[in-house]
Amino acid sequence: MAYTDLREFIEALEKHGELQRISIEVDPVLEITEFADRAVKQGGPALLFENPKGSRVPVLINAFASMRRMELALEVSSVEEIAARISDLLQLEAPQGLLGKLKMLPKLAELGSFFPRTVSGGPCKEVIRSEGFSLFEFPILHCWPQDAGRFITLPLVFSKNPDTGKRNCGMYRMQVFDERTTGMHWQTHKQGAEHYRRLLAEGRPRMDVAVAIGADPATMFSAVLPLPPDLDEMLFAGFLRGAPVEMVRCETSDLEVPAQAEIVLEGYLELGELRTEGPFGDHTGFYSLEDDYPVFHVTCITQRRDPIYAATLVGPPPMEDFYMGKTIERIFLPLLRLHLPEIRDIAMPAEGIFHNLVLVAIRKSYPGHARKVMHALWGLGQAMFSKCIVVVDEDVDVQNVREVAWKALNNIDPQRDIEFSLGPIDSLDHSSRLPNYGSKMGVDATRKWREEGFTRPWPDVIRMSPHVQRRVDELWKQAGLP
Numbered sequence: 489m490a491y492t493d494l495r496e497f498i499e500a501l502e503k504h505g506e507l508q509r510i511s512i513e514v515d516p517v518l519e520i521t522e523f524a525d526r527a528v529k530q531g532g533p534a535l536l537f538e539n540p541k542g543s544r545v546p547v548l549i550n551a552f553a554s555m556r557r558m559e560l561a562l563e564v565s566s567v568e569e570i571a572a573r574i575s576d577l578l579q580l581e582a583p584q585g586l587l588g589k590l591k592m593l594p595k596l597a598e599l600g601s602f603f604p605r606t607v608s609g610g611p612c613k614e615v616i617r618s619e620g621f622s623l624f625e626f627p628i629l630h631c632w633p634q635d636a637g638r639f640i641t642l643p644l645v646f647s648k649n650p651d652t653g654k655r656n657c658g659m660y661r662m663q664v665f666d667e668r669t670t671g672m673h674w675q676t677h678k679q680g681a682e683h684y685r686r687l688l689a690e691g692r693p694r695m696d697v698a699v700a701i702g703a704d705p706a707t708m709f710s711a712v713l714p715l716p717p718d719l720d721e722m723l724f725a726g727f728l729r730g731a732p733v734e735m736v737r738c739e740t741s742d743l744e745v746p747a748q749a750e751i752v753l754e755g756y757l758e759l760g761e762l763r764t765e766g767p768f769g770d771h772t773g774f775y776s777l778e779d780d781y782p783v784f785h786v787t788c789i790t791q792r793r794d795p796i797y798a799a800t801l802v803g804p805p806p807m808e809d810f811y812m813g814k815t816i817e818r819i820f821l822p823l824l825r826l827h828l829p830e831i832r833d834i835a836m837p838a839e840g841i842f843h844n845l846v847l848v849a850i851r852k853s854y855p856g857h858a859r860k861v862m863h864a865l866w867g868l869g870q871a872m873f874s875k876c877i878v879v880v881d882e883d884v885d886v887q888n889v890r891e892v893a894w895k896a897l898n899n900i901d902p903q904r905d906i907e908f909s910l911g912p913i914d915s916l917d918h919s920s921r922l923p924n925y926g927s928k929m930g931v932d933a934t935r936k937w938r939e940e941g942f943t944r945p946w947p948d949v950i951r952m953s954p955h956v957q958r959r960v961d962e963l964w965k966q967a968g969l970p
């Protein structure tokens with residue numbers, strides 16, 4: 489049964505020993521960070537601060553900060569189950585005959601049940617205020633010492649594509665400027681920024697935006713997913729939950745937000761209005777520097793009577809976002825293989841902060857195949873950000889970084905096997921020559937072929953003969969070894 493809301497998820501975390509309630513007073517300015525950082529690095533539980541300094545609203549943090557908690561969030565015993573469900577869906581075959589068609593019906597009905605459902609009300613409307621509110625009522629974190637202020641770190645930002653009318657939901661941090669104004673840190677490649685650009689080009693004065701904070705875990709997680717433009721994150725959330733997300737109309741715009749949300753901020757952006765945002769201690773483990781971003785004016789807050797404020801902390805890896813990223817890596821593999829079936833597996837080690845280091849194992853079939861895969865990834869959605877792609881043969885386990893390093897470094901002639909490319913770069917990259925633009929590197933660490941101009945013999949990896957291994961299995965104990 490899908491979790492209805494954040495509370496049911498918190499109960500589940502607690503039941504499985506994955507949540508620690510903290511009743512002492514802790515300051516959302518820096519102190520919660522130090523708790524959350526230590527907890528995630530020690531493999532500790534999610535934390536629910538019941539008495540944050542300066543607010544009556546509790547703070548939940550690290551709710552997704554381990555694979556076990558990701559499994560609880562998505563109600564699976566392994567996130568591979570979701571990958572398998574996606575593979576299944578993709579293998580829908582044209583039904584044969586009437587019987588085949590009848591057999592398809594349950595599957596189609598299931599698909600139909602994932603679409604979000606509009607409802608007329610919900611808990612996020614228990615308290616509605618269009619005046620007399622302040623964002624400072626909420627225990628919004630000041631995460632790191634050099635941060636420019638308090639940042640909303642786990643917001644679900646809703647906007648609409650003006651051309652297609654399709655909804656988007658992305659997670660973009662929001663710096664609190666004052667009681668009713670924040671930054672809107674959607675980077676230039678993201679869907680919110682695209683909607684903004686289109687409205688600006690049309691000469692429209694304003695853009696409606698709504699932000700939900702705290703919802704059922706699948707809905708929250710879906711805001712992070714690198715879905716294609718115009719594919720509704722709420723539909724994907726419905727697929728993940730196995731039940732539709734209930735959406736309710738905003739008070740001040742025709743956007744919809746999850747009815748079960750804890751807190752909803754409704755408002756608008758004045759198109760063309762920009763303000764300095766940052767610095768902010770970021771995913772990369774470095775501060776992202778200040779830059780100009782749009783300004784979000786909050787006109788109305790709707791919320792539960794007793795809301796819970798959901799937050800996350802990013803910083804030197806691994807943090808909570810690593811486990812979200814790992815889950816994305818696992819569940820998107822079948823979708824990636826739809827375009828690139830030669831990909832056997834893919835891994836993004838924590839130290840590479842998602843896209844700085846992408847390890848790919850392929851079944852190599854023709855000369856130059858590794859380079860084709862690099863360019864395909866650089867051309868595929870948010871995989872465009874991949875800074876260093878290492879392509880290995882399918883016998884290399886890319887989940888084992890040490891094996892990749894060992895084999896890849898043996899296999900390369902650097903001058904021959906490194907491919908440089910220019911293109912878009914993640915906005916958080918502090919090293920690129922220009923913001924959002926710079927170079928990427930692909931390393932072809934596959935075994936080189938004669939057809940690729942390599943005429944020397946290629947050695948085998950050293951392996952003991954199986955029969956000797958079996959014999960030594962027997963002799964081992966006799967030799968008195970443990």
Ligand SMILES: Cc1cc2nc3c(=O)[nH]c(=O)nc-3n(C[C@H](O)[C@H](O)[C@H](O)COP(=O)(O)O)c2cc1C
Nearest residue numbers: 658659660661673674675678679680712713714809
């Ligand atoms: C905790 C967290 C914070 C994030 N903050 C931002 C952000 O401030 N700006 C941004 O553009 N992307 C941010 N992201 C990444 C986006 O959420 C992600 O790229 C998402 O796929 C964007 O959705 P979209 O394609 O619908 O725009 C963040 C991700 C996480 C997990």
Ligand SMILES: [Mn+2]
Nearest residue numbers: 656657679715
């Ligand atoms: Mn999207």
